[in-house]
Amino acid sequence: MVDPIFLLEAVVNGILLGGVLALLALGLNLIFGVIDIVWIAYVDLVTLCMYAVYFLVTLYGWPLWLAGVASIAVGALLGMLVHLLIISPILTSPPINQLLATGGLLFFIQSFATLLWSTDHRSVRVSMPTLEVGGIFVSFSRLLAFGLAILAMIALYFFLTRTYTGTAIRAVSQDREAIALMGARPQRLYLVTSAVGGAMAGVAGALLIIQYAVHPYFGGAFGPLTFMICVLGGLGNMVGAFFAAFIMAQVISVGGVLVSTEMGYVIAFVIFIVLMFARPGGIFARRG
């Protein structure tokens, strides 16, 4: 039997992991909801942002917070590039082609990163204290990442609800034909959305590099998980994705402690599949 204190620690770690996962899922879901394309390579953009932070800190000696801010800019730029170079030429293609084009990007980023930076695992060495609360050990870097992820999501919420552009973006995701009639330019909104989605990847990259070592195949660990969360919450449904992230993170974290890390993922995916059958439109879909 597992010591209850370990279990409690796993629950806390699960919540902290959920914050970052939710950030990833929101970024991907925003893009999906507006442009109606699943970026298979989304988490690989995060990998690139992690590399950006790593090199800015270790090679150029930037302070970590500044590198993190730069990572957001890098992410936004990457998002716009992906949209302009890959997505906009195939906006009218069949969905499978769109999916595969971003799949090609996944192969490209992973192998290009291998070519440039080899498969070494690289981490930014930051010494952050570990907090102890009632026998539970929580690393400060995770707590920080959680807090900043929540802040980033609140910022996204205000952007989408309180600004003119944000409102327009939400309008596109509701009805892409009508928005053009209202005089907004969908193409420009797509670009803004890609930039915002990319910026979210940048935030996630900055928060992940202080917890994990980056390597070219980093996206492989988080990519599928992010898709599952988006589907579970309902593709395009931001609130759903937020809660789904915490559910999945909890299953993985607790399952990892109870059985093994891989089985934690297996259990999470099985739960995902079962839930998909119970509620095909996502756990928060209204029954139509």
Add this chain to the structure above:
Amino acid sequence: MTAARILGLVALAALALVPVLPLGAAQEYIWHVIIQIFLWSFVGNAWSLMGRFGLVSLGHGAFLGVGAYATVLLWNFFGMTPWLGTVLAVLLTVALALVVAYPCSRFQVVGHYFGLVTLAVGEVIRLWIVAERDWTGGSLGVSLKTAGTASGWWTLQFADKRVFYYVGMAAWLFGLWVWWRVDRSMARSAMEAIGEDETAAASVGIRVTRFKMGITALSAALTALGGALLALYLAYTNPDTLSGIGVSLRIVFAVVLGGMYSLLGPFVGTALTISLSEYLRIYFGIKLIGIAETIYGLLLMIFIIFLPSGIYGSIRDALRRRLTRASGGFPVRA
């Protein structure tokens, strides 16, 4: 006999003669590449049976993996002949496919959702194989136990590559035959109707669930067979080469690149992607690790963007347009 048919027979005869031709020092390697093309196009064909009806699965790596691992493990641990092992592997895979397909079709999990659910299935199988490392060798993979003096038809292990060349070719032709039979059947019209609009199809009396499960079972069975043959040929299987997202995406890529609505599309796409990656691998060798894959990924994106209906499909469409013009506006079957 039409010109196209004669051309096809000539090409087939040429393929059948490759193992007999003196190709010099590189002959073993050339056979190896062509065997891989045969087996992977067989898998691609199996995938396109579902893909062409809008059932875009991103989890065929799961079927491939179960087929490969079941066959190899049954031989390694129980000494079961691959003849029987493959049958069991196929049955196991079909069972898995039905477990996934039934709820998917009952609850109308289609489009993006279907793709992502199948992707999850592929990932579950890969992680499960890794987690059961006592049996499966985990991420290091597992080698087929050599049959030693017992090699031959009973164990399906051959010292001579040429035997597998013909096995692979037979499998490929069998896959084409199945595709052709489906293409000519009533099921095709039914599946196309379902792909267009499920509710409308159901309203005219098409049994949506039954057809979907049938085509999924067929596709999964053939994919499992392909996985078993690949594992037997390579005498080794590994969760990354025969399971998981990477493989699933590669299968889909090859098919879409070739053209998924045509008989030879998967073959053209597979031949192209495999030759390309082999060429890049040899050209760059061990310098610049990763550049071959980088160029591969780049070319895939370019192909998808500029040739949306696939290479074979685009060429055929162009030919058809020309024939239509030549015949004074009447459509002609190319």
